[in-house]
Amino acid sequence: MKDYSPRPDLLAGRVILVTGASSGLGRAASLAFARHGATVALLARNEAKLEAVYDEIIAAGGAEPAMFPYDLAVADDRSLETLAGTLAHHLKRLDGVLHSAHQFYNLTPLSLQTLDQWQSLMRVNLIAPFALTRACLPLLKQSPDASVVFTGETHGHQPAAFWGGYAVAKSGLETLTRIWADEISPEENLRINTLIPGQVATSLRARTHPGLDPDTLPSTDDLMPWYLYLMGADSTSVRGQIIECRN
Template identity: 85%
Template sequence: MKDYSPRSDLLADRVVLVTGASAGLGRTASLAFARHGATVALLARDEAKLEAVYDEIVAAGGPEPAMFPFDLAVADDRGLETLAGAIGHHLKRLDGLLHSAHLFHSLTPLALQTLDQWQALMRVNLIAPFALTRACLPLLRQAVDASVVFTGETHGHQPRAFWGGYAVAKSGLETLTRIWADELGADSTVRINTLIPGQVATTLRARTHPGLSPDTLLRPDDLMPWYLYLMGKDSLSVQGQTLECQP
């Protein structure tokens, strides 16, 4: 996939919603989608950081993005439906949805993880991606073709000690992907997949592996061929799959 070379207008005239757009992979993906023609709806909590991404896209000559400061930890169905309604109202369409926002506490034995921590982990990493997708589905169905990408995690795929509720929530995304693809059926214009980035130099990796030099890791930009492939028409036949950027 590192050799995948998307056309410069791959996402022209498309609207893509990105959660976690203020930092890390979500930020880099927002910039990459805009460079390839997409109008990006930027979602995260920190308005100042969203504004910085907004400015970067505009300065690079990309289509003017939209900002949606929003907290996925406290969202309910009504709030998510209002959000989807605002996207439809302001941007008129939705062709893609990348779920990159996440909550991570620390690597800890299960015996020390609390119910409150698990509830927050499930809420941001599994329930919000499900409920936001559900709220956006009517808009996504109106597109000629639409792509939903959940961001998985290696330890959700191959569980290891200490990854606890974070990995359990991430593994749920893979199950959700398969159930949803099955329900949508072979003729669906909406495709749903999970992408597992593997080790990437972001703040998450600095927290989980503080001893690892970022110079030994791929950078978010290195993974963009995967993100662009899944968001654009070249992946029309990919449905219900979990793909690993670094198997």
């Protein structure tokens, strides 16, 4: 997949919502989607950082994005349905969702993790992606070819000590992916998958592995062929899969 070469207009005419769009893989994916023709709806908590990504897309000649400053930690059904309605009103369609927002504290043993931390980890990393996708389903189902991509985590796929609530939440996305894919009729033009980025040079990886030289890791841009493939029409037959990026 690292050798996948998407055509320049792969996402032309599509509207794609990206959560966590202000930094890391979410930012890189937003820029890549825009470069390939998509109109990107940028969602993140930090409005200033969202504006910076907005400016980057415009400066590169991309379609004007939409910005949604929104905190998934306090999301509820009503506000998510309002968000979906705003997308429908202003952008008229929705062809894809990339769930890249995340919440992470520290690598600690389970005995030191608190109930409040677990509630926050579950809410942002598992519950909000489910609820946002559910709110957007009517729009997604109107698309001739819609793709939802959850962002998994290596230690959610293969649990390890100290990853605690973060890994549990991320493992839940894999189960959610399989259940939802099983519920979607093969005739429907909607597919749901989970993509596990693996080790990549992001601020999160710097926190969890401070001894790793970021120059030895793939960059966020190195992983974009995977993201483009899953969001574009070339992956229409890929459904309910847990996919690990391998470079």
